[in-house]
Amino acid sequence: MPYGIKLLNNISQAALEVLPADAYVVGADTPAPDAIIVRSADMHEYARNRELVAIARAGAGFNNIPFQACAEDGVVVFNTPGANANAVKELVICALLLSGRDVYGGISWANTLKGEGKEVEEAVEKGKKNFVGCEISGKTLGIVGLGAIGVKVANAAAALGMKIVGYDPMLSPAAKAALNEETLILDDLSKLWGICDFVTLHLPLNEKTRGVVGKAELAAMKKDAVLLNLARGGLVEEDALLKALEEGRLRSYVTDFPNGEIVGREHVLAIPHLGASTPESEENCALMAAQQIKDYLEEGIIRNSVNYPAFDTPRTAAIRVCLLHKSAAPELAERAGELLKNCDVKEVFRCERGDVAYSVIDVANAPDSKTMEALAALEGALRVRCL
Secondary structure: OOEEEEEOOOOOOOHHHHOOOOOEEEEOOOOOOOEEEEOOOOOOOOOOOOOOOEEEEOOOOOOOOOHHHHHHOOOEEEOOOOOOHHHHHHHHHHHHHHHHOOHHHHHHHHHOOOOOOOHHHHHHHHHHHHHOOOOOOOOEEEEEOOOHHHHHHHHHHHHOOOEEEEEOOOOOHHHHHHOOOOOEEEOOHHHOHHHOOEEEEOOOOOOOOOOOEOHHHHHHOOOOEEEEEOOOHHHEOHHHHHHHHHOOOEEEEEEOOOOOOOOOOOOEEEOOOOOOOOHHHHHHHHHHHHHHHHHHHHHOOEOOEOOOOOEOOOOOOOEEEEEEEEOOOOOHHHHHHHHOHHHOEEEEEEEEEOOEEEEEEEEOOOOOHHHHHHHHOOOOEEEEEEO
16 A cells, blocks of 8 residues: 655655655645655644654754654654755855845845936946945854854855854764864854854754844844844844844844844845745755655654654664654563564664654564554554554
8 A cells, every 4th residue: 555645835846756656645635644744834733643654844944843742643753954055055155245245235226226317327336335345255254053054154155265153062073074174163152242243043943042142142243243044033032133233233134034023124134035945955855855754654764853863774674663662661672572572583773862762673574463553552652663
């Protein structure tokens, strides 16, 4: 029986190449789906069917998905970090250039000269002084968050002559190795604000990062500095931001998340959420999301989950039994192995993440329905699948 995949948003058709029609039914109206692929749709009030085992977010952010509640229901939630990194990087570089020199203001003013004929050239020469800015070469760029996007921004800005200062308490060895060798990594975020001419945010939005830039941080920034936020709108306390702009303490704020409070404000450059809006980015995200769903449904492989541990070991036998369970049940894998002893157990794997764990048992013979029911009844078990 084919797997059912429900699409809550339109995605690139390239994903269908990963999910062939003979094994998958993919569409917006798929009933009782095994998995969901979503972009921006809000799933916090979505009624999840019991058959649902996986959700893939075609993008990096996942605050539109109740991932913790999903974990408790044995639903693995994936995201696609890095798939849209180049698109966002390019827009950040564009934003740096636009905010360094008042290009947007100058263009808007120049458009008002339409119809003035021969007077335009003279008006331009007289008026251009109102839009003078600075070159970004030689300026210091602070990057808060050095994941896939932050690293790309750091290296691209360094190539344009900027000095790079970064902060990320979860900086991975791979990300650190990928950074330009002259990048200065700080161990304290409070040290960053006062030494940068430009600051760009590249963080997920969660309870720890919400409002990470508030009154104190804005007060600590250099006078005439520029703040860029192409990550998530909630990272900045907008009341404090607007006051800082009104008082002239910041030169400008560039955001990819316009709302009724900031759109049209002086010194605010509001971009209409274009960060990952490129065909290339959307295709990359769709392909990555579809592949992660396929690997999990068919092989029990977990890559880039936001609520379950990673597991990337190929099966060692014909049948694979997968158990999602509470990490507080450390003996569950052992008890499951005992229930499966007549199936000729080949390998047992266990990994955990916070309150949940994932145990995988490879066996030579498929367990019968009675054994599967016994596995599902184990204390702490959240979901049992046989592949």
